[in-house]
Amino acid sequence: MARRISLSRAARLVGVKRGVLQQKIRAGQLQTFEGEIVLADLLQSYPNAQIEDSSMLERVEQIIEQASFINADNVARKPDNLALGSRIMALGKDLSQQQRLVSGYRRLLRDLRHEIEQLDVGRGSLETLTQWLENAEATLLADDDTIDQPFINETFLRVMTAQATVIPSGHEFFVEGADSILEAGLRGGLALNYGCSNGNCGLCKMRLVSGETRKTRHHDYTLTEAEKGIGYILGCCHTAVSDVVLEADEAQGTADIPTQTIALRLKRIERPNEDVLIVSTRTPRTSRLRFLAGQRATLSVDQIGSAFYPIASCPCDDMNLQFHIAVNADDALANYLLDSARTNDQLMLEGPSGAFVLNENSPRALVFIAEGIGFASVKGLIEHAMALDSAEQISLFWIADVDQPPYLNNLCRAWNDALDNFSYCPLPATARHNLGDHLDAQLPTQDPAGFDFYICANESLRAQCEEYALRHEIPASQFMFETI
Numbered sequence: 069m070a071r072r073i074s075l076s077r078a079a080r081l082v083g084v085k086r087g088v089l090q091q092k093i094r095a096g097q098l099q100t101f102e103g104e105i106v107l108a109d110l111l112q113s114y115p116n117a118q119i120e121d122s123s124m125l126e127r128v129e130q131i132i133e134q135a136s137f138i139n140a141d142n143v144a145r146k147p148d149n150l151a152l153g154s155r156i157m158a159l160g161k162d163l164s165q166q167q168r169l170v171s172g173y174r175r176l177l178r179d180l181r182h183e184i185e186q187l188d189v190g191r192g193s194l195e196t197l198t199q200w201l202e203n204a205e206a207t208l209l210a211d212d213d214t215i216d217q218p219f220i221n222e223t224f225l226r227v228m229t230a231q232a233t234v235i236p237s238g239h240e241f242f243v244e245g246a247d248s249i250l251e252a253g254l255r256g257g258l259a260l261n262y263g264c265s266n267g268n269c270g271l272c273k274m275r276l277v278s279g280e281t282r283k284t285r286h287h288d289y290t291l292t293e294a295e296k297g298i299g300y301i302l303g304c305c306h307t308a309v310s311d312v313v314l315e316a317d318e319a320q321g322t323a324d325i326p327t328q329t330i331a332l333r334l335k336r337i338e339r340p341n342e343d344v345l346i347v348s349t350r351t352p353r354t355s356r357l358r359f360l361a362g363q364r365a366t367l368s369v370d371q372i373g374s375a376f377y378p379i380a381s382c383p384c385d386d387m388n389l390q391f392h393i394a395v396n397a398d399d400a401l402a403n404y405l406l407d408s409a410r411t412n413d414q415l416m417l418e419g420p421s422g423a424f425v426l427n428e429n430s431p432r433a434l435v436f437i438a439e440g441i442g443f444a445s446v447k448g449l450i451e452h453a454m455a456l457d458s459a460e461q462i463s464l465f466w467i468a469d470v471d472q473p474p475y476l477n478n479l480c481r482a483w484n485d486a487l488d489n490f491s492y493c494p495l496p497a498t499a500r501h502n503l504g505d506h507l508d509a510q511l512p513t514q515d516p517a518g519f520d521f522y523i524c525a526n527e528s529l530r531a532q533c534e535e536y537a538l539r540h541e542i543p544a545s546q547f548m549f550e551t552i
């Protein structure tokens with residue numbers, strides 16, 4: 069039987085984002101069978117895909133890492149010996165089944181030859197049939213090299229990573245190295261339920277429906293015998309040793325995210341231009357921030373003051389939080405960060421709050437529009453969409469505040485260069501007067517109603533967006549607007 073693999077694994081195998089394969093499927097260039105792709109079909113579309121030539125994949129991962137939402141500890145990403153052993157064992161079983169199948173076909177071929185020899189038909193017909201059989205067999209053997217390489221590549225990926233599928237959402241992610249299921253799920257963009265990340269609270273409880281996991285850390289939280297009996301595990305204390313299906317709670321919206329108070333440490337302050345500070349902070353390992361991309365939080369420093377800022381990073385890295393803060397004489401906290409703050413100073417965070425979050429159930433392509441420092445909220449959303457890897461197309465329009473490139477122009481250009489399904493269009497400050505014209509000229513399709521729009525801008529841009537929506541008959545529900 070033709071070997072089939074999931075869309076996620078196929079994308080990883082050929083080094084493209086899932087959205088690119090989804091585009092090919094929609095265009096009829098690739099077939100899916102129950103959500104999976106035949107390996108041989110994939111190879112036909114990507115004849116040069118080799119695991120040894122993974123430069124594109126590495127490049128994408130490098131860019132995403134530069135976006136600072138991959139695990140900052142950056143531990144070695146290879147599975148441990150037990151996980152490797154289990155995966156090789158599973159492959160061994162697979163191989164033995166395939167060998168049995170091949171032996172069966174050989175026997176069938178031999179019997180068929182014998183039957184042909186016994187047939188009482190004209191000599192010429194028999195010779196033709198025998199010749200055809202020999203040619204077919206020779207062609208099959210000659211095809212061996214072509215078939216082997218993708219098989220080897222896919223097998224290699226299966227040994228190095230386990231795929232997890234969450235029900236009922238159907239979300240997928242990969243468990244790499246010695247990552248816990250919880251860490252891998254968060255990195256994959258899922259809003260899994262959790263609290264302490266170290267086995268104390270029990271909030272990351274999930275049920276193993278199929279596959280095999282292994283406990284990687286002692287936990288104080290006690291699962292009852294009944295829970296263990298039906299397969300419950302703690303996601304923060306287990307890793308996957310084979311492909312797994314898990315039944316797990318995921319946040320459905322902002323109401324599922326509790327308000328938290330966390331003491332952050334200041335890691336770094338950068339000033340990309342005169343008007344903006346990029347403030348990088350870190351939570352304690354056992355008290356990370358659970359939030360949805362696009363939300364905000366209040367930062368405060370004793371005796372100085374407090375302010376409400378967007379979180380400019382992705383929930384897939386819940387320890388390293390970034391904030392973009394406007395240099396503003398009226399903001400006491402911004403002044404403190406600009407003039408007096410030192411590495412390792414403590415900042416108190418309270419939050420998250422805000423409803424400017426992705427509609428993950430929407431099948432539409434994504435358009436982000438940021439005006440000036442409005443990019444802070446949009447950046448978290450884009451990084452989250454990249455981690456989820458479910459959008460076919462992501463477009464970013466960034467309107468500069470003044471007559472100079474946006475303050476993280478290089479990062480956006482790097483995304484544009486590295487990701488097939490991402491396009492970046494920096495716009496001059498004058499674009500705030502004719503935004504609709506720019507959208508008409510740049511959006512890669514004639515069907516604007518096929519997009520969800522996420523806009524973080526000054527209130528004055530709202531009327532233009534409404535006019536654009538009206539002109540293209542786009543429902544208001546596809547426009548999410550956040551005021552800077």
Ligand code: FES
Pocket residue numbers: 262263264265266267268269270271272273289302303304305
């Ligand atoms: S997150 Fe608390 S036990 Fe796993």
